[in-house]
Amino acid sequence: MAERRSPPLDAGSRAWALAATMVCLLPLLLQLPGQAGAGIGGLALLVAAVSWRYRVPGWLRLLLALALIGLVLSTSRFVFGRDTGCAMLAAMLAIKPVELFTLRDGRSLLGFALFAPFATFLLDQGPLSLALGLGGAVLALAALLRLAELESGDPAGNGAAARRQLATVGRLMAVGLPLALTAFWLFPRIGTPLWGVPERAVARPGLSDSMTPGEWIDLLADDSPALRVQFHGAVPTREQMYWRGPVLVHYDGRSWTRADWLAGLPPAESERGSPVWEYDVEVEPTDRRHVVALELPLDAPEGVRLAHDYSMGAERPLSSLRRWRMRSAPPRTLEPELGPMLRGMALRLPEGFNPRAVALARQWRLEAGDDDGAIIERMLDWIRGDFAYTLATPLPGRHAVDEFLFEQQQGFCEHYSSAFVVLMRAAGIPARVVTGYVGGYYNRFGDYWVVRRMDAHAWAEVWFEGRGWVRVDPTAAVAPERIYDTIEDLPPGAFESLVRMRPVLDFGDWMRRGWNDFMLGFDAARQQRLLQPFGIDRLSPQQLIVLFAALGGLALAWMLWLVARGERERDPVLRAWRRLGRRYARLGLGREAHEPAGRWVSRVLAARPGATRLAALSARFERWRYADGGGDADSARALARDLRAHRPDRTPAPENSR
Incomplete structure (x- = not known):
């Protein structure tokens, strides 16, 4: 066939x-x-x-x-x-x-x-x-x-048909909406997906376990939000907003990497100052595990590990929006005693790299004696006097720090922090690179701060006897306006259109945050607290299943009722005609689906000769259905009324007519 x-x-x-x-x-x-x-x-x-x-x-x-x-x-x-x-x-x-x-x-x-x-x-x-x-x-x-x-x-x-098709789809979606909402709010949620989702081939922009000067260009050009922060109580100044991320200690002459084994050690000894900042941080997805916190975090939230160097890492990749409540306070001391192994790691430099920088650092050490602070200040004075900030930098060669310090003398945070730490180590001062974000801008609509991906930053930490690790930001010495810049900090007349658009952008971000909170942030913990307004503090998984089954059953019943109602004939004349056929069916004279009206009436008259009224109604129906093109509204209403009012004649046909 x-x-x-x-x-x-x-x-x-x-x-x-x-x-x-x-x-x-x-x-x-x-x-x-x-x-x-x-x-x-x-x-x-x-x-x-x-x-x-x-x-x-x-x-x-x-x-x-x-x-x-x-x-x-x-x-x-x-x-x-x-x-x-x-x-x-x-x-x-x-x-x-x-x-x-x-x-x-x-x-x-x-x-x-x-x-x-x-x-x-x-x-x-x-x-x-x-x-x-x-x-x-x-x-x-x-x-x-x-x-x-x-x-x-x-x-x-035609257009009417297109509108009808769209309306039909809309009705079908509305029918299924109650069941969909019931499943979203009440279907028991679990902490991990039901199936494994492979990692993205190209990770989203974010902090990483390594830093190579010159490779942050894409990140620094991305103005999308990295995190949103809402403070409860005291709010730090923008200059205090250093969001600590991975701490990098190993240097191979080109790239800085972190020491993963430090994550297994307990947090280093520290003494905190005041005030204590308490805040909610909402982290956008990056498919990585790095979690940032205001320096220094007091503890780690659930699902996050606090490393020896006070960097934080999530137990699972941040492939979806995450939210935590955190507390931080500025440090008075951080690891005031540095063990020999950690000290050696914080002083180590690869052989055969950056000879001019190493020689200069050793000369400064001879001239400064034991005064580490003098060496640090001398480096910062040099940066303030001779260096400039720019993102347009050439790719580094073998002696990247020498090229930056003695030839280019311009770059961005990666160059400054890397060169500063190399020079400090060469001078005998333990130092390391810290990456994260700095600053943020305030959204007036939602009373929260937005930290963008382009706010990614790298700074240095140097170790002082008795004080421990102290933050030094060499980039702030050359371009403080680049570190703490916001739209309000722009000079008059600069980017006026952007300034005028600021309320619109803030409102859009506030709407996105509301969406994150209402939809994406609805996790298992919030689901269990769903009925708190009704006096039920927590729902167990069994209670959730029972509630879901009950409301899901009601939603299904609602769907079935709507579908059954929609299956009814919408035209009142046709609906009355079919009801009339069902009345005659009780006498065994119902109209077959394939049977024309005239033939059906002839069959009824043969069995019930007194059904002349049916013959008249059938003739009117045929004219309305096939000859008049629907007729006028008044005649259609009259026909429907007469069809509804008619009742079968129960007088049987004479014996000789059978």
């Missing part, structure tokens, strides 16, 4: 399918790296335009698919992960329209397109991604409904 060929798509249905596909693809493209997203988006538009007019040959489709696979894999450096898979999905969806010609092709394209909004949520769960993904899903479902009507032979081409 030959397979039936799928009918061709009309121009309107093709346009609907293409538009729905593009809207589904858009939120996924926005989460891909900039060049990859723009390239795939441009390719999707080009393919849609070409395939609208021409059939692309099979060999060219295959070649295009292979080229895209190679491009995506090379861009991700052949590392497979969430972003690689999502980029591959976007690329394949971009070229799928080359096959859009028949009804089957349309269904295939739209079914594939529906994967894109859901893949977006693997990368981002923000309100914009939700809105765009929801819009794409609605259009795709409406387009599928249009294809179903096309296959059934119903006309589907």
Whole structure:
């Protein structure tokens, strides 16, 4: 038996399918790296335009698919992960329209397109991604409904039909909304995903376990939020807002790395000053484990480890938004006694690197004697007098510190902190590099502080006898305005448009924070406290399951009632006509589904000769249904009323007529 060929798509249905596909693809493209997203988006538009007019040959489709696979894999450096898979999905969806010609092709394209909004949520769960993904899903479902009507032979081409299709999809979504909300609020949550999600092939911008001068350019150009902080009580000045991250001690002549084994040691001895800052910190996802805190944290929150050097690390990668309550206080002393092994590690320099810097440091030591403070101040005076701040720096050579100190004399925080610590170590002063963030800007709408990724910073710590580790920020010596800058600090007339947009930006960020708190921050702990306003302090998992089952059952019953109600005939005349047929069915004379009205009436009259009223109603119904095009509203209401009022004649037919 030959397979039936799928009918061709009309121009309107093709346009609907293409538009729905593009809207589904858009939120996924926005989460891909900039060049990859723009390239795939441009390719999707080009393919849609070409395939609208021409059939692309099979060999060219295959070649295009292979080229895209190679491009995506090379861009991700052949590392497979969430972003690689999502980029591959976007690329394949971009070229799928080359096959859009028949009804089957349309269904295939739209079914594939529906994967894109859901893949977006693997990368981002923000309100914009939700809105765009929801819009794409609605259009795709409406387009599928249009294809179903096309296959059934119903006309589907005008604006009224499009509005009706969208309204139908909206009603279906509204029917399922109570069950979806019940599942979100009450389905028992667990601490880890039900299935393993591979790490992203390209990590999101954030702090790392290493620092190489010149490699923070992308991070320093990213103005997206890294964390949001809301203080309870005392608020530090902006100059005190040093958000401590990884502490780097090992230097190989080019890069600084941390000593992982220090994370297993208890926090170093310290004495805290005042005030004590108490605050909530909300950390944006980075897929890494680094947690920052205001110097110095008093303790570690649940799920976070406090290392010997007071850096903090989460037990699991920060692949989703996390929120903690923390306490910090400025240190009076930090590790006032330094053991021989830790001292040696804080003085170690690789052989054969930066000979000019080493020689200069040794000369300063001879001239300063035992006065470590004089050496530090001399270095800071040199920076203030001869150096400049810039992000436009050449790639470092073998003797990176020598090149920076004696030739370039300009750079940013990585260069200054690295050169400062090398010079201190060469002079016999224990020193190390600390990375993190500095500063922040205040959001008046939400009464909280925003620390951006571009606020990433590196500074130095030097060790003094009796005081321990003391922060020294050489970058602040050359460009303090770069460390603590905000929009308010800009000179008059600078970036006036940005200043005018500040309230809008602040309001947008406040809305995003509200979304994070309301949706993304709804975890298992908050779920268990869901009924506190009703006097129930905590829900056990068993109680949650019972409550979910009860409300889920009610939601399902509501859905079934709405569906059953929607299945009723909406036209009052048709509804009254079908009810009339059910009345006669009680006498064994019901109308069959395939039976025309005239033939049914003849059969009823043969059994019940007195059913002349039914014959008159049937004639009126046939004229209304087939001859009058629906007639006027008054005649339709009168017919429906008469049909509802009619009752079967129960007088049986005479014996001789049977």
